[in-house]
Amino acid sequence: MQTRTIDKTCMVVGAGMAGLLAARTLEQAGIRTTVFEEGRTVGGRMSTSRLGDGVFDDGAQFFTVRDDGFAALVDEWVQEGVVAEWSRGFARPDGVYNEDGHPRYYAVGGMAAVPAHIARGLEVRTGTRVAAIRESGSHWEVVIDGGTVESADAVIMTPPAQQSLAVVGAGDVRLAPSARAALEKIRFAPCISVMLVLDDSSGVPEPGAVQFSGQNGAGEPVWWLADNRRKGISTAAHAITIHGGPQFSAAHWDKTDDEVASVLIESAHHFVRSRVRSAMTRRWQHSQPVESHSESCLVAVETPPLVFAGDAFGGAKVEGAALSGLAAAEKVRRLLTTPRQCF
Ligand SMILES: Cc1cc2nc3c(=O)[nH]c(=O)nc-3n(C[C@H](O)[C@H](O)[C@H](O)COP(=O)(O)OP(=O)(O)OC[C@H]3O[C@@H](n4cnc5c(N)ncnc54)[C@H](O)[C@@H]3O)c2cc1C
Structure with a gap:
């Protein structure tokens, strides 16, 4: 991975194709990224x-x-x-x-060889289920099963939408009605x-x-x-x-x-x-x-960034999951590095 140049962090939930490619892209952009995966190994449905x-x-x-x-x-x-x-x-x-x-x-x-290959050099915590995420001022907090809390400047959620909604619901994150409706439609x-x-x-x-x-x-x-x-x-x-x-x-x-x-x-x-x-x-x-979302990821909150991604965004299948992870990383990178204007 590249030398870090940006003092920003991101947490990614899920170490399937979407989550791992998002993490790899963010690390390459100098954003320190941690991936949390509830399974014993990386890969998700690449198993x-x-x-x-x-x-x-x-x-x-x-x-x-x-x-x-x-x-x-x-x-x-x-x-x-x-x-x-x-x-x-x-x-x-x-x-x-x-x-x-x-x-x-x-x-x-x-097939599990592909995610294992992408995960090399990334910080991936397997066997670590995220129970909730919650907003804390300009940061997100991730609550891990067992009660440990970690914080970062941005979060990318890659589990299937219903599971992601349960995680944000457990942290009382208030999503805009349009974002919630879009996520609830995914099947x-x-x-x-x-x-x-x-x-x-x-x-x-x-x-x-x-x-x-x-x-x-x-x-x-x-x-x-x-x-x-x-x-x-x-x-x-x-x-x-x-x-x-x-x-x-x-x-x-x-x-x-x-x-x-x-x-x-x-x-x-x-x-x-x-x-x-x-x-x-x-x-x-x-x-x-x-039932998929029509775009390659969904930015539910801009500040601090909360982005939903995975194969149900844009394109389905392995390729769709990969492209969604890449798109989510690009959104997060821009949101974390573009200076916000005050009016
Ligand atoms: C039986 C089957 C056959 C398929 N066949 C094909 C095929 O031939 N070709 C093709 O292109 N696609 C196929 N697919 C689809 C393809 O596998 C997926 O589109 C792709 O792997 C999805 O990647 P993802 O990163 O979006 O999600 P996932 O791989 O599901 O990754 C999400 C990860 O999030 C983790 N997670 C969930 N909740 C939490 C939590 N609370 N805390 C921490 N981690 C969590 C999960 O354990 C999982 O590892 C198939 C899928 C299945 C199941």
Whole structure:
């Protein structure tokens, strides 16, 4: 990170793509930034997990690139060996490779490698849940679970909007009605993710994933299925990830893991093909936004700055989260460094 030139500080809540890229950008601008993350590791929905010898991407599976700024970042990650192109399309439910020429990227070793890479050199406190934020004169105070209080000149909130609203509500922050209404409108779809270690090869065709989602009700009950061995991240075991569609996931949210897994396995049995040795399930209450905010971040308070960001701002998905984090950092940088005029 660069030498500090500005005597300003920022606290970022959430160490997913949005929070980490915001923090990295602010540090590069000379603004001392601390990231608080309630999870044990960084990454949020860029998540890689293990079951026995199996390695699974259980949240985001791949990402695409449209924006030039994001493309420049991804080029760096490719040069550094963190990400690589996976394919230019995936198999359809009939098994036929549906190539459209548009690159899909994955992270070498699993998607969690990207946030881990961005977090290097940043001050990130994992296992630290922010219970509330509150205004204190020209500063913000962040109240951490357990009661510790830290203060900074600015705050960026990156959890899903309903969780962010709970945190600001706990600190009695009075948001402008328009900002509150914009945040309350944001909605996410749930997703149940099932991970299976197989005795032998799966029947997943090249390039190692089947995309069921699409028009006309496609994507229910199975939304997506990937063979993590063919993807190159599970070298020692046949490990597949199945994602339930949003309707299936909502309807089966309270069912047991065995019930959920058996429906999804049955629905995709010709791709699973081998005996299931072990299984685990993960429930994502906020998987992907279905109602987003139209701008890349939301400045709820200018002085002291309080900015909301994440994948529900502007663009959804990994790229949208990244662009939102970058946009939030730029807003904060400007608000903290532009002299305010007195009239
Ligand atoms: C099952 C699934 C499949 C997906 N597939 C794809 C895909 O293939 N391609 C794609 O582009 N996108 C995909 N996505 C979406 C993509 O993962 C997200 O858009 C992106 O990772 C969101 O990043 P973010 O930083 O906005 O939020 P997050 O990654 O959710 O980060 C927010 C962080 O805030 C933390 N947090 C929350 N509350 C607190 C608190 N009070 N205190 C401290 N920390 C807190 C959370 O633990 C989390 O780490 C998928 C998501 C899921 C769940």
